[in-house]
Amino acid sequence: MTQETVKHCKSKAFYDEFFRKGEGDKQTHYCPGCGHGIVHKLIAEATSDLGVNDRVVFCSPVGCSVFAYYYFDYGNIQCAHGRAPAVATGIRRVLDDSIVIVYQGDGDLAGIGMGAIMHAANRGENMSVFFVNNAIYGMTGGQMAPTTLIGQRTMTSPSGRSLGNEGFPIGMCELMDALKTPVYVERVSLGDAGRVLKARTAIRKAVKYQNERRGFTFVEILSPCPVNWKMQPEESRRWLMENMEPVFPVKQFRDRAAEAEPRAARGDEELSxxxxxxxxxxxxxxxxxxxxxxxxxxxxxxxxxxxxxxxxxxxxxxxxxxxxxxxxxxxxxxxxxxxxxxxxxxxxxxxxxxxxxxxxxxxxxxxxxxxxxxxxxxxxxxxxxxxxxxxxxxxxxxxxxxxxxxxxxxxxxxxxxxxxxxxxxxxxxxxxxxxxxxxxxxxxxxxxxxxxxxxxxxxxxxxxxxxxxxxxxxxxxxxx
Ligand SMILES: Cc1ncc(C[n+]2csc(CCOP(=O)(O)OP(=O)(O)O)c2C)c(N)n1
Ligand code: SF4
Structure with missing residues (x-):
């Protein structure tokens, strides 16, 4: 019996080498156990397998993933805090053949950028939004986010988020699901290997649907931030599954791609x-x-x-x-x-x-x-x-x-x-x-x-x- 060789290799969407300034110039800038790296890998594999790498414009947010351009061999635009969906709208409408990836954290998307994302979704822009929800502002040192859980301690909620003061954590997929236009909305989790595989499928679908011009796709990814949650990486995974998932149910909210008419190519709508x-x-x-x-x-x-x-x-x-x-x-x-x-x-x-x-x-x-x-x-x-x-x-x-x-x-x-x-x-x-x-x-x-x-x-x-x-x-x- 021959044993099948499993070969793991680097996705073509990543640079062969990345260079950062100063110490640690050959390591990613993410903390050990952070979810961003996994999401990067899943996106890179999806675009490579779909053969669209050379058409991707990656709209980076302000947040820990601000340096995404170190890693991806894509076009990249560094967007002002919260405004990636607006920037992506412009790109998508002008570069008709582009594959626009919007990548945002919870502070970026559900805090300062709430207006931009809701309107892009409501317009049904043909883009793939990947929303990395780690229930905290990671980059700035762990302040409370719109998705911080009730009772969760952060820099700005030292005694825990309180319902009376700050209200419930905001469910972005639930809000997306209240709109008529989005084509595909799913929440996934990075809690364990099985969940990561489901996240992989969701991310692929979102890119595939955009490539087929089906419309607006939104994938929320529950992701650990061990450093600001003040936990070891393993513990943070458990905490995510036990505490975040009950508040943010992991499920597909909709998949209307089959019924969605492919969007017209830009030339069809252009005015003289x-x-x-x-x-x-x-x-x-x-x-x-x-x-x-x-x-x-x-x-x-x-x-x-x-x-x-x-x-x-x-x-x-x-x-x-x-x-x-x-x-x-x-x-x-x-x-x-x-x-x-x-x-x-x-x-x-x-x-x-x-x-x-x-x-x-x-x-x-x-x-x-x-x-x-x-x-x-x-x-x-x-x-x-x-x-x-x-x-x-x-x-x-x-x-x-x-x-x-x-x-x-x-x-x-x-x-x-x-x-x-x-x-x-x-x-x-x-x-x-x-x-x-x-x-x-x-x-x-x-x-x-x-x-x-x-x-x-x-x-x-x-x-x-x-x-x-x-x-x-x-x-x-x-x-x-
Ligand atoms: C206009 C503006 N306001 C505030 C900030 C400060 N700031 C930088 S990143 C960030 C939040 C990042 O949190 P999140 O979007 O959840 O991403 P994460 O770092 O957790 O991945 C904030 C408030 C900024 N850079 N620009
Ligand atoms: S602070 Fe949190 S989100 Fe940012 S890189 Fe570290 S673990 Fe990741």
């Missing part, structure tokens, strides 16, 4: 550029492109438009971005609001470029449009040398202090008042900027305004504001 513009404009008919034939591409415009709330800096930014898109350029716009609803400071960052834009953040603008004094003071020093600063001189009585930038002044609020609508100061400044920079043409501004402005009775005055801005440019700035 003109449909997108239509969607974001008030009226609709945005199906035009200004002809840039014969015009050279403008240099990249990194624009900061700043003023107080109510001055229309956000809408000026949107206007500029829409104009750029209509001219066949690329554009991004991101708002930044002060805490006040009105009267506070606000600024919009806009990038206009003939090339694809990788990062919409404008920390060093080459154009600053300062609609009030605090904006000039805040952003003047951030402008790149040789950049441009356009100041609303109606509200800013000081001059630009820097000698290495081009400074222009326009009494935008005064001109707007003469037109009968102070709210058009933003458009007047924008028209002057368009002339100064050549980034977009004033004609495009006039085409986009009727689409951007919701109140129809304000269209005429805003079109007149473009003319006024151009006029002021010609009379006072041209040729400088």
């Amino acid at each position: 550029d003109s449909e997108l513009l239509e969607l974001f404009s008030s009226e609709g008919d945005a199906n035009f492109h200004t002809d840039r034939t014969g015009l050279s591409d403008p240099p990249d415009q990194l624009v900061k438009i700043a003023g107080f709330g109510g001055q229309g800096v956000m809408s000026a930014g949107i206007l500029l971005a829409n104009c750029a898109v209509c001219e066949g350029l690329n554009a991004t716009w991101i708002p930044s609001y002060g805490a006040e609803m009105r009267g506070g400071t606000a600024n919009a960052s806009v990038i206009v470029s003939a090339s694809p834009i990788g990062n919409p953040v404008v920390s060093e603008p080459n154009v600053l449009i300062a609609m009030n004094l605090p904006s000039l003071k805040t952003f003047e020093q951030s402008v790149l040398p040789s950049g441009m600063i356009l100041v609303n001189s109606s509200l800013v009585d000081s001059k630009v202090g820097r000698g290495d930038v081009r400074a222009f002044y326009i009494p935008a609020t005064e001109i707007a008042n003469k037109l009968g609508s102070v709210a058009t100061a933003n458009v007047i400044a924008m028209a002057a900027y368009a002339c100064l920079s050549g980034a977009v043409s004033p004609e495009t501004l006039k085409q986009v305004i009727p689409l951007s402005i919701k109140k129809k009775n304000l269209i005429e005055v805003n079109l007149a504001a473009v003319d006024e801005g151009v006029k002021y440019y010609k009379e006072n700035m041209a040729g400088r």
Whole structure:
């Protein structure tokens, strides 16, 4: 009788070697007896066996598994605490072929990230979530988590979690099961070898269903944290089975994969550029492109438009971005609001470029449009040398202090008042900027305004504001 050889080998999803800084550079960073390592292994085996390793984007949490990227030969994104499901949503929707793995602890998922996970589940995002529940905040030294058991002692519940003060531990699978959308929800345990095998099956299913585009899958894994539970590894396994499992029943809550229609590939739902513009404009008919034939591409415009709330800096930014898109350029716009609803400071960052834009953040603008004094003071020093600063001189009585930038002044609020609508100061400044920079043409501004402005009775005055801005440019700035 020949004896079958059992060969244990490293999953292809793991790096051949991992390097950590300092002492212990060849050991994993997990404590002896920790469950994270086992979960890593089960995930690695699942993706390897399904042949999807090169498509995996692993969304790491903040928690002990923050360093997951040391071990996996996957794409990895380190997500802000609790936000992995939101990050994963973005990845999954943009990289249609990706396999997105969300890996979170109980503090991360059920504490700070409760909103993100519930909404991702409710939307039915096609992703696999692995929720490692060790009933405590491991990384930060053992504080109480949403899943800490009644009576369990932690750093922040030294006399034990109390029902009266902190309520019951939260059952995440039970919450998932209350939603209509998730396709697969199961709770497993790492209490002993048999349970680990069941966890293996559950993890495989979750990845497989995602690969088949079935929808949202959620596996909660009850996992020991011997160090913060202040136990030896073996004792922690027993404690897990005897104390955690009665509170968090180990079972399959649902498996609706067979009935779930595979999600459509991304291309089927995509909108065309003109449909997108239509969607974001008030009226609709945005199906035009200004002809840039014969015009050279403008240099990249990194624009900061700043003023107080109510001055229309956000809408000026949107206007500029829409104009750029209509001219066949690329554009991004991101708002930044002060805490006040009105009267506070606000600024919009806009990038206009003939090339694809990788990062919409404008920390060093080459154009600053300062609609009030605090904006000039805040952003003047951030402008790149040789950049441009356009100041609303109606509200800013000081001059630009820097000698290495081009400074222009326009009494935008005064001109707007003469037109009968102070709210058009933003458009007047924008028209002057368009002339100064050549980034977009004033004609495009006039085409986009009727689409951007919701109140129809304000269209005429805003079109007149473009003319006024151009006029002021010609009379006072041209040729400088
Ligand atoms: C915004 C923010 N708040 C708080 C923290 C501190 N913090 C780091 S990890 C963590 C909790 C980790 O616990 P858990 O998610 O259960 O993972 P574990 O370490 O047990 O695997 C907290 C509160 C942080 N890094 N960022
Ligand atoms: S503190 Fe707990 S969860 Fe973190 S590595 Fe150690 S045993 Fe694992």
